[in-house]
Amino acid sequence: MRDITADMEAIVERAILSFVATVNADGTPNLSPKASLTVVQGVLYFADIASPATVTNLKRNPAVDINVVDIFERRGYRFKGRAQVLAPGDAAYSMIADRVRTMNGPEYPVDHVVRIETTSITPLLSPAHVFADPPRSQDEIRRTYYRKYGVKPESGGA
Template identity: 30%
Template sequence: MITAEVSQSIESSVLCWLATIAPDGSPNVSPKEVFMHDGNGRIIVAHIASPQTVRNIESNPLVCLSFIDVFTQKGHKVRGIAKILRESHDRYPEQKANLAQLVGDTFPIPAVIEVEPTAIEEIIAPSYRMFPHTTTSQMVQQALATYKVTEYQNQGQDNPNVD
């Protein structure tokens, strides 16, 4: 189900958003910084500081994961069944090691959220549909201006918003 295109989309995204369902039925959306395709059809996410997400998955494993390249304004939405892998789970060491390839030991990873996709859809900015001649290059240029990338590059250490 995870094609090369979807896998590349995951790799080019800096953050993803994991939506879960709380026991009272309310939605919960949480940003995730450490995630990847495990090469075996699942998306894995590091549980770094997500106690509510973990509790929600333990109560209801249905999730939705979205990731978008902010420059091309394209990405994917993945619906699936999530599982929490803790140290006692046989896949935990391998999946934790996979995630550690991304961040080393920067963050403790007490558990891994493993998502088995049930449906995957492309996400694209409305401009692509509303203005059919819109190119990816145009969208990237627009995003670079919107996010003031050149300003951040030029100011570097002098920019109080850049650590």
């Protein structure tokens, strides 16, 4: 299993929304947005709140690809790995389900929790990082995209 660094964990927490790709029975891709992706003790997990196709796919073929990008920093990570679907009664299931319900409310269904064994982690960088000449600082990029999206940081932001 590949190590999840503090920076990777911070991007997962800040980005909030991630995208999980699995493989349908007919070989076509299934892409599902997730707002429950989290890192606990260096391991990626997400909750099955409304993802029956994702879980069905993972039970048949545990290959998974997850993309997480901080839209303001224009960078993130791609996590590839093997998924394990956890059911109620599993300690990790309870930990993640409790977390989801604490954040979103007790009415949120958590049918399963998915644990990811990461086999590959690669950085995702937008052209804003790659092609700028001269290179722009992370603060410049963040300010540019706050303006582009019409967002004002709450406090302490650039």
